[in-house]
Amino acid sequence: MKKVFKLEDLDCANCAAKMERAINDMEEVNSASVNFMTQKLTIDIADDKFDATMKKVEKAMQKVEPDCSIVW
Amino acid sequence: MTKKQKKALRKIIAGGVVFAAALLVGHFTEAPWYVNLALGIIAMCIVGLDIFWKAVKNLGKGQMLDENFLMTLAAVGAFFIGDYTEGVAVMLFYQIGELFQSCAVAKSRRSIAELMDIRPDSANVLRDGEFVCVDPYEVKVEDVILVKPGEKIPLDGIVIEGKSSMDTSPLTGESLPRNIKEGEEALSGCVNLSGAIQVRVTKEFGESTVSKILDLVENASEKKSKSENFITKFARYYTPIVVGLAVVLAVIPPLILQEGIWEWVHRALIFLVISCPCALVISIPLSFFGGIGGASSKGVLIKGSNYLETLARAEIVVMDKTGTLTKGTFEVTHIFPEKCSREELLKLCVYGEYYSQHPIAQSLKKAYGTMTGIDANGIDTAGLKDVEEISGHGVRAILDGAEILVGNDKWMRQFQIAYVPVKQAGTVVYVAKNKEYMGSILISDELKADAVQAIADMKQWGIKRLVMLTGDQKEAGEQIAGKLGIDEVYTQLLPKDKVEQVERLLNEKSKDGMVVFVGDGINDAPVLSRADVGIAMGGLGSDAAIEAADVVIMHDEPSKIPQAILICRKTLSIVRQNIVFALGVKIVFLIMGAFGVANMWEAVFADVGVSVIAILNAMRALR
Numbered sequence A: 001m002k003k004v005f006k007l008e009d010l011d012c013a014n015c016a017a018k019m020e021r022a023i024n025d026m027e028e029v030n031s032a033s034v035n036f037m038t039q040k041l042t043i044d045i046a047d048d049k050f051d052a053t054m055k056k057v058e059k060a061m062q063k064v065e066p067d068c069s070i071v072w
Numbered sequence B: 001m002t003k004k005q006k007k008a009l010r011k012i013i014a015g016g017v018v019f020a021a022a023l024l025v026g027h028f029t030e031a032p033w034y035v036n037l038a039l040g041i042i043a044m045c046i047v048g049l050d051i052f053w054k055a056v057k058n059l060g061k062g063q064m065l066d067e068n069f070l071m072t073l074a075a076v077g078a079f080f081i082g083d084y085t086e087g088v089a090v091m092l093f094y095q096i097g098e099l100f101q102s103c104a105v106a107k108s109r110r111s112i113a114e115l116m117d118i119r120p121d122s123a124n125v126l127r128d129g130e131f132v133c134v135d136p137y138e139v140k141v142e143d144v145i146l147v148k149p150g151e152k153i154p155l156d157g158i159v160i161e162g163k164s165s166m167d168t169s170p171l172t173g174e175s176l177p178r179n180i181k182e183g184e185e186a187l188s189g190c191v192n193l194s195g196a197i198q199v200r201v202t203k204e205f206g207e208s209t210v211s212k213i214l215d216l217v218e219n220a221s222e223k224k225s226k227s228e229n230f231i232t233k234f235a236r237y238y239t240p241i242v243v244g245l246a247v248v249l250a251v252i253p254p255l256i257l258q259e260g261i262w263e264w265v266h267r268a269l270i271f272l273v274i275s276c277p278c279a280l281v282i283s284i285p286l287s288f289f290g291g292i293g294g295a296s297s298k299g300v301l302i303k304g305s306n307y308l309e310t311l312a313r314a315e316i317v318v319m320d321k322t323g324t325l326t327k328g329t330f331e332v333t334h335i336f337p338e339k340c341s342r343e344e345l346l347k348l349c350v351y352g353e354y355y356s357q358h359p360i361a362q363s364l365k366k367a368y369g370t371m372t373g374i375d376a377n378g379i380d381t382a383g384l385k386d387v388e389e390i391s392g393h394g395v396r397a398i399l400d401g402a403e404i405l406v407g408n409d410k411w412m413r414q415f416q417i418a419y420v421p422v423k424q425a426g427t428v429v430y431v432a433k434n435k436e437y438m439g440s441i442l443i444s445d446e447l448k449a450d451a452v453q454a455i456a457d458m459k460q461w462g463i464k465r466l467v468m469l470t471g472d473q474k475e476a477g478e479q480i481a482g483k484l485g486i487d488e489v490y491t492q493l494l495p496k497d498k499v500e501q502v503e504r505l506l507n508e509k510s511k512d513g514m515v516v517f518v519g520d521g522i523n524d525a526p527v528l529s530r531a532d533v534g535i536a537m538g539g540l541g542s543d544a545a546i547e548a549a550d551v552v553i554m555h556d557e558p559s560k561i562p563q564a565i566l567i568c569r570k571t572l573s574i575v576r577q578n579i580v581f582a583l584g585v586k587i588v589f590l591i592m593g594a595f596g597v598a599n600m601w602e603a604v605f606a607d608v609g610v611s612v613i614a615i616l617n618a619m620r621a622l623r
Helices: A013-024 A047-064 B003-028 B033-060 B067-080 B084-115 B209-220 B226-257 B261-273 B278-297 B305-312 B321-325 B342-352 B359-372 B409-414 B451-460 B474-484 B495-508 B525-530 B543-548 B560-594 B600-622
Strands: A002-008 A029-035 A040-045 A069-071 B123-127 B130-134 B144-147 B157-161 B164-167 B178-180 B197-201 B300-302 B314-320 B326-337 B384-390 B394-399 B402-407 B427-433 B436-447 B465-469 B488-490 B514-519 B533-537 B551-553
Touching: A013 A029, A013 A047, A013 B226, A013 B278, A029 A047, A040 A047, A047 A069, B003 B033, B003 B084, B033 B067, B033 B084, B067 B084, B067 B261, B084 B278, B084 B600, B209 B278, B209 B300, B209 B543, B226 B261, B226 B278, B226 B305, B226 B560, B261 B560, B261 B600, B278 B300, B278 B305, B278 B560, B278 B600, B300 B305, B300 B560, B305 B314, B305 B514, B305 B533, B305 B560, B314 B321, B314 B495, B314 B560, B321 B326, B321 B465, B321 B474, B321 B514, B326 B342, B326 B359, B342 B359, B342 B394, B342 B402, B342 B427, B342 B436, B359 B427, B359 B436, B402 B409, B409 B427, B436 B474, B451 B465, B451 B474, B451 B560, B465 B474, B465 B495, B474 B488, B495 B514, B495 B525, B514 B525, B525 B533, B525 B543, B533 B543, B551 B560, B560 B600
Parallel strands: B314 B465, B314 B514, B465 B488, B514 B533, B533 B551
Antiparallel strands: A002 A040, A002 A069, A029 A040, B123 B130, B123 B144, B144 B197, B157 B197, B164 B178, B300 B551, B326 B436, B384 B394, B394 B402, B402 B427, B427 B436
16 A cells, blocks of 8 residues: 655754665565655655654654654 | 654754753853863763664674674774864764755655656545545446546546546646547546546556656666666665775874874774765765656656666657647648539549548548538438549449549559559549549648647757658658658558668667657557667557557657757766766865864765755755
């Protein structure tokens, strides 16, 4: 399933690139892109693993930029 | 300013005041050194505490070369080598720069959003006999909505009551309003101008034109261009390399030169300050985003930064004739009667083509209707019999006992009719009655008003080859090409021949050049996808065209092709300027830092200054 999430306080373009890399490295994630300009995360994860994986994704993002959060 | 930015500003002001106090005390009083140091530490804590904290937290998570960490190291390092003013200055300038940068990005984001502000906020929907204002997402297909003058049309639908004109410029960039009345299509995103209309909704909001376009533009920056990929890759290696160099700089020269280590540590700290690649990483996607936004406000949708980059390098532009350079509607343009009246000639045609659904037959019927006021589909066909149609040739029929022949030149030759050939471009229908030539009718497709200008512009702006492809006969095609000023034309092509032509051109282009194909998007999808960039014309209301192409021109004006190419070129040159400028400044400061010419806060200033200038430069792509 492909979903788009809005991000809050994504302040640094380089961090966005780092996040994108970290998320794409996760096994469960089919594809992901972090758009610094529109402050959006577009992510494709298999339906049955979606919620569990999204928790991991949020953690990975905050590892790069602690302030950044996903708007659910 | 957001809350976060305001907080940052307060911190900067407070820290700045304490820092100024520390400087003044140091300069003008004889206060002991520890007073000064204490003030410095306070200033440092005010401005830098959150950064130190982030650095520590991230370090715990294994984010070694994170920018907070690097800045902390630089500032604390400066303190330890006894240069605490510089340490505070580094932090202060870094914070100011971050604030500037964040404001500039927010501002550019806003102005791009404004440019694309075509999303309607509400819809007046008919519920239990009354119009109520709801979120457009709540409106279903078959609902009736009311659109008052001055409002945006929220969903696609058919007008069922009232007439008005709509401003399509938010979608197409076309300033001439389009008239709509009952039974016609109202497109979401357009602004209703003169009268209130009621619209029966045909598409849900998510499927409506306006949502599709917005999605497309917003997702465009996800298809990354080569320069963006280069920058992200570069950023990945840049920081570790510069930090590595800093370590080398701090250790090796003092060992070789047998000098004091502190001077070299100081120089190494300068390296750390400039090691963040942010200016680059931020300004490149921003430029592309601006370019895509600017283009969309002119009615050109670019579906990805990568296409923007390719289109800027257009070398060969291949255009389909019908629907791209010509209007694509066939109309009777000339009637040449020989033995009867114009009306009689047209009437014979209409009877002959009565059962035909061919576009040519349709245009004959339409012309007959306009000329006589009689609906050609309602004519008395009692005397019409034995209608026989040979595809690709014409029709033979018996009308009131007389044999009539309606068809092309081959058809006339087959029956040995002495016809007068028509030389003008277009499709000619010859008519004979009882083997006697009666005259001919010319049906042709008109050139679009701005087609000649479009070709001239492309030539002037250095497109090397302009090629026209058409299914038309050789003479007709060449005549049109001549009128347009196109030198290369290939005629009598079937759709698969067009693919072959494009493939041949792909082989002939130079290494860096690109082949662009422009078509109407309806039946040339294979060609659109084969070319380096496929441009579809007249995408408004045609989902198929939007799907198939890489770039969509919403309004069917060929003059948008050179405009689109120019926008792409401008954007790309901004991207190049930013890369060269940002990298250049960094390299200069690395060298100056290594030789001890620059001090730390100058380096910070250069670093964030570059970011801000690059962002401002990127915003030029919008216009």
